[in-house]
Amino acid sequence: xxxxxxxxxxxxxxxxxxxxxxxxxxxxxxxxxxxxxxxxxxxxxxxxxxxxxxxxxxxxxxxxxxxxxxxxxxxxxxxxx
Amino acid sequence: xxxxxxxxxxxxxxxxxxxxxxxxxxxxxxxxxxxxxxxxxxxxxxxxxxxxxxxxxxxxxxxxxxxxxxxxxxxxxxxxxxxxxxxxxxxxxxxxxxxxxxxxxxxxxxxxxxxxxxxxxxxxxxxxxxxxxxxxxxxxxxxxxxxxxxxxxxxxxxxxxxxxxxxxxxxxxxxxxxxxxxxxxxxxxxxxxxxxxxxxxxxxxxxxxxxxxxxxxxxxxxxxxxxxxxxxxxxxxxxxxxxxxxxxxxxxxxxxxxxxxxxxxxxxxxxxxxxxxxxxxxxxxxxxxxxxxxxxxxxxxxxxxxxxxxxxxxxxxxxxxxxxxxxxxxxxxxxxxxxxxxxxxxxxxxxxxxxxxxxxxxxxxxxxxxxxxxxxxxxxxxxxxxxxxxxxxxxxxxxxxxxxxxxxxxxxxxxxxxx
Numbered sequence: 001x002x003x004x005x006x007x008x009x010x011x012x013x014x015x016x017x018x019x020x021x022x023x024x025x026x027x028x029x030x031x032x033x034x035x036x037x038x039x040x041x042x043x044x045x046x047x048x049x050x051x052x053x054x055x056x057x058x059x060x061x062x063x064x065x066x067x068x069x070x071x072x073x074x075x076x077x078x079x080x081x
Numbered sequence: 082x083x084x085x086x087x088x089x090x091x092x093x094x095x096x097x098x099x100x101x102x103x104x105x106x107x108x109x110x111x112x113x114x115x116x117x118x119x120x121x122x123x124x125x126x127x128x129x130x131x132x133x134x135x136x137x138x139x140x141x142x143x144x145x146x147x148x149x150x151x152x153x154x155x156x157x158x159x160x161x162x163x164x165x166x167x168x169x170x171x172x173x174x175x176x177x178x179x180x181x182x183x184x185x186x187x188x189x190x191x192x193x194x195x196x197x198x199x200x201x202x203x204x205x206x207x208x209x210x211x212x213x214x215x216x217x218x219x220x221x222x223x224x225x226x227x228x229x230x231x232x233x234x235x236x237x238x239x240x241x242x243x244x245x246x247x248x249x250x251x252x253x254x255x256x257x258x259x260x261x262x263x264x265x266x267x268x269x270x271x272x273x274x275x276x277x278x279x280x281x282x283x284x285x286x287x288x289x290x291x292x293x294x295x296x297x298x299x300x301x302x303x304x305x306x307x308x309x310x311x312x313x314x315x316x317x318x319x320x321x322x323x324x325x326x327x328x329x330x331x332x333x334x335x336x337x338x339x340x341x342x343x344x345x346x347x348x349x350x351x352x353x354x355x356x357x358x359x360x361x362x363x364x365x366x367x368x369x370x371x372x373x374x375x376x377x378x379x380x381x382x383x384x385x386x387x388x389x390x391x392x393x394x395x396x397x398x399x400x401x402x403x404x405x406x407x408x409x410x411x412x413x414x415x416x417x418x419x420x421x422x423x424x425x426x427x428x429x430x431x432x433x434x435x436x437x438x439x440x441x442x443x444x445x446x447x448x449x450x451x452x453x454x455x456x457x458x459x460x461x462x463x464x465x466x467x468x469x470x471x472x473x474x475x476x477x478x479x480x481x482x483x484x485x486x487x488x489x490x491x492x493x494x495x496x497x498x499x500x
Contacts, residue, residue, distance in 0.1 A: 020374065037374055039427040040331055041402050051326050060321045060329065 122287035124408025316497035341387035343489035350443040368418025382418035442477035446470040
């Protein structure tokens, strides 16, 4: 899967969680939770949805590697089949 | 026969707009069924029915705004004794008996329930009804229309005894007319067409009214304590490692459960201040504050939080939070919280000094868990620390009781496996 395809899936999931957000304006190096005002419950749902879409199981210990959009794309690219 | 009325879904709800009926005359309903959608300041609420029966008549058409207490439908009950609490377990009955219903404030100029210029002059909210919360609750239970009750309290306020008298008079009047085809209460209720929806402004106004009342009436006292969360977080981490992502627990469910357990130890904080006295509630329904991203907040009740497992509490959050955000709550969820928990830890806030949601008597504030220096047994270490605060009503409890609650909360969080 290309990075562009991954980003599209991430945006689809984020769009469901924060429908009002203008994701095109999201700085790839900004903290996604802070930028989009995502609380811990929505963050968990975000990861659950990524798991459902991509089949990637994200252990809790890895949450720290998923701070920015760039981080998330990098993390998923390394694991998605 | 009994009337299904526009419920009071929170401290300052005065009116609601019936959006849609989920039932039609002839339909059989049972307690807990959702029979209508009502729009309020808290969004669209799915209103549950409190008894088994058959829908006899629909009295209010969709898109109609009516004051709290207005009969919406007539239900033919099925052999069950009348009254909403007839068959509830004791714990639930006691919670309903003191369901927060307070004197409405019918300020002039509330656009949501202002009649349009062409409306008949009978718009119900025009007259301010003065009635004690207990009188309102009793009136709702007994099916008494407060507009027809003569108050004998201060400034003509309606009190409990006035409602009981009116109920007795109503009963006496009903006896001769066996099975009335159209009972007097089935007359078209006072109707006011809804103004253009301005949901956020209305929610803001509802919060403003509740919080202003809280600050005006409730002598708050505040206590805070720092809680070492290392045991709880270690336990949670180990637990989550065993689970798939869908089954993972968030730290907040431990906190909610620990609050519920602590309320079991110190029940004085679980109740309402109504009619100048503390009315303790047996059931522990924790109102969990959920912020809406467009602004405002909604506080759904997590029913019987003390009796739910951590998995069940997590399931409740998965069920209720999306419905809060979509504005789809059920009437019981918005009406009967016995205490509020507000968790601002996600934002990096360390200490929360809350404003109590009347008529509740306490609010528990939870901050962010941060690494902090911690001295124990003469040793200094770094620990994940949560600052928990209690805002409590000094009319209902004293600092000593509040301190016991926070101590109990701490104790339960040191034994996470038992939560």
